Amino acid sequence: QQQVKQSPQSLIVQKGGIPIINCAYENTAFDYFPWYQQFPGKGPALLIAIRPDVSEKKEGRFTISFNKSAKQFSLHIMDSQPGDSATYFCAANDDKIIFGKGTRLHILP
Amino acid sequence: DTEVTQTPKHLVMGMTNKKSLKCEQHMGHRAMYWYKQKAKKPPELMFVYSYEKLSINESVPSRFSPECPNSSLLNLHLHALQPEDSALYLCASSRGFGTGGFQPQHFGDGTRLSIL
Numbered sequence: 001q002q003q004v005k006q007s008p009q010s011l012i013v014q015k016g017g018i019p020i021i022n023c024a025y026e027n028t029a030f031d032y033f034p035w036y037q038q039f040p041g042k043g044p045a046l047l048i049a050i051r052p053d054v055s056e057k058k059e060g061r062f063t064i065s066f067n068k069s070a071k072q073f074s075l076h077i078m079d080s081q082p083g084d085s086a087t088y089f090c091a092a093n094d095d096k097i098i099f100g101k102g103t104r105l106h107i108l109p
Numbered sequence: 110d111t112e113v114t115q116t117p118k119h120l121v122m123g124m125t126n127k128k129s130l131k132c133e134q135h136m137g138h139r140a141m142y143w144y145k146q147k148a149k150k151p152p153e154l155m156f157v158y159s160y161e162k163l164s165i166n167e168s169v170p171s172r173f174s175p176e177c178p179n180s181s182l183l184n185l186h187l188h189a190l191q192p193e194d195s196a197l198y199l200c201a202s203s204r205g206f207g208t209g210g211f212q213p214q215h216f217g218d219g220t221r222l223s224i225l
Contacts, residue, residue, distance in 0.1 A: 032211035043113070043199050043216030044152065051211075089151055095207050096165070097214060099151035 003027055004092050006100030013080055014108050021075045021103045023090035028071070030092035035064065035075050036099075038087045047088070048075075080107045112136055113217035115200050121223045124190060130220045132183040132200030140164075140206035141183040142214065143175060144199040152199055152216075158183060159206040190224045197221050 005024045013019045025033075034049035050057045050064045050073065057064045061078040077084055085107050090100040113134045122128050132141065140159045144152035157165035158177040166175075172194075174186040183200055197219040203212040 034211070034213070041218065043201075043218045045216065046213050049211060049213070093211050096154055096157070097152075102149070102151050104149075 003098045004090060004100040006090050006103060008103060009101070010104040010106075012106045012108060015080060015082060017080055017107075019077050019080055019084075019105055019107070021088055021090065021105070022072065023074065023100050024070075024072045025092050026071065027092070027094065030094050030098070032093035033064070033066065033073050034091050034093060034097070035062075036089040036091060038089065038102075044089060049093075077105075082107045082109045113200055113202055113215050115198075115217035115220050117220060118218070119221045119223075121225060122187070122190065123225050124192075126190075127186070127188045129187065130185040130198055130200075130222075132185075132202075132217060133181055134202040134215070135181055136202065136215065137180075138202035138204055138215070139180060140203045140212065141177060142201040142203075143183065143185050144201065144216075146197040146199055146219070156185075157206055164206060187222075190222075192224045195222055195224045 007022050035047045036044035037047045038044040048059045048062050050066050052068050063076045066073040088103045092098045116131045142157050143155040146152045154167050155169045156175045161177045172189050176184040199219045200217045201214040203214045205212050
């Protein structure tokens, strides 16, 4: 049973474009929704996290939009750069981290 | 540089070998985790230690044996592994576990394990 659904599986965007990754969840008991970024050969690193009572959060070029009624949230990367090429995992926190399946993002130079 | 250090970075072992993975953090965190990650998949939780006591075992086979000698160290002892156990093994730590609120987990860069 997949508790956090993530799409797309992979994404290719031109430099400067705005990749968007979408996630959906079912369990309303989740209290935080973090995003992790993972480069090849590295462990996941926390990128940004949002609480369900907040509709939007920005950190630098990264923005999370959160729709509590629809139980959906998304990550937008503004002015994307080739260095943003990585795998992105959305997640939900319930003491344990429940990861989505991941999105492999490639930014073309 | 990651604040969670894992050794070794790579490990190749036969199915009859015994080896150990090590993880160390000096952030004063009291919760530590082991995850298994297969290629193109998200990390899967294996074990959680809170205040040096095992809190969660996600039905992991007994050929994986965790140990938390102190609040800074976490080991994973391996014995009689199978080829399907080949994966990236990640360690993580957080300020606490089960204490409410969001406790960000800090991941190490993992040990790439190959079982021959």
